[in-house]
Amino acid sequence: MSNLAKRLIGLTGGIGTGKTTVADYLADRYALPVLDADIYAREAVDQGSQILSTIFQRYGNQVKSADGSLNRSALGEIIFNHPQEKQWLEQQIHPFVRDRFAQELQQLKSKIVVLSIPLLFEANLMALVTEIWVVSCDRSLQIRRLQQRNGLTPQQAATRIDSQMSLAQKVALADVVLTNNAGLAELYAQVDVALQS
Numbered sequence: 001m002s003n004l005a006k007r008l009i010g011l012t013g014g015i016g017t018g019k020t021t022v023a024d025y026l027a028d029r030y031a032l033p034v035l036d037a038d039i040y041a042r043e044a045v046d047q048g049s050q051i052l053s054t055i056f057q058r059y060g061n062q063v064k065s066a067d068g069s070l071n072r073s074a075l076g077e078i079i080f081n082h083p084q085e086k087q088w089l090e091q092q093i094h095p096f097v098r099d100r101f102a103q104e105l106q107q108l109k110s111k112i113v114v115l116s117i118p119l120l121f122e123a124n125l126m127a128l129v130t131e132i133w134v135v136s137c138d139r140s141l142q143i144r145r146l147q148q149r150n151g152l153t154p155q156q157a158a159t160r161i162d163s164q165m166s167l168a169q170k171v172a173l174a175d176v177v178l179t180n181n182a183g184l185a186e187l188y189a190q191v192d193v194a195l196q197s
């Protein structure tokens with residue numbers, strides 16, 4: 001089946017707003033296939049991959065763990081402090097992620113597929129989907145959920161949130177906005193409506 005006939009839902013939002021919660025609900029309640037960009041991004045730097053050896057060539061042993069795998073926190077430190085290096089790394093990984101989505105979509109028979117892509121806008125992957133759903137919540141709640149789930153201080157949570165494209169910008173580009181400011185039942189009810197529209 002051609003992708004043109006499919007409904008391809010691009011699920012995105014800010015860090016800790018509830019993307020995974022929505023994706024899990026779509027999979028569990030509606031048995032929809034969920035493709036996850038984070039999994040492909042990890043695959044891109046799997047041991048033995050071409051991209052991983054390119055990364056080692058560029059940064060040397062400082063980003064290599066004792067077992068030869070990628071030292072993610074060392075790499076994270078470099079890219080957090082050097083925007084140009086972040087851009088270089090993304091240029092390696094984003095095309096790989098795009099190709100993996102295309103491959104998987106060709107295999108799937110389902111008329112509706114969910115593509116969970118936290119960096120949908122930043123990675124310019126909008127063309128992969130036919131509609132964009134943004135999960136949003138108030139900043140205070142986002143900070144509280146990140147504190148609880150990741151054990152961050154409010155300041156650390158705020159720094160992570162502010163290092164991303166703003167949620168307001170994402171909301172402005174959405175076809176559907178899911179507002180996750182209350183309980184799960186309220187969130188799921190919005191998903192039910194969005195899916196039926």
Ligand code: ATP
Nearest residue numbers: 014015016017018019020021145149182183184187
């Ligand atoms: P990340 O960007 O870090 O991957 P995410 O957007 O996928 O996060 P989730 O993991 O779904 O967000 O949610 C963040 C945390 O908040 C989780 O611990 C989740 O269980 C909790 N959470 C999400 N929505 C609600 C809700 N409506 N009520 C209570 N807890 C919630």
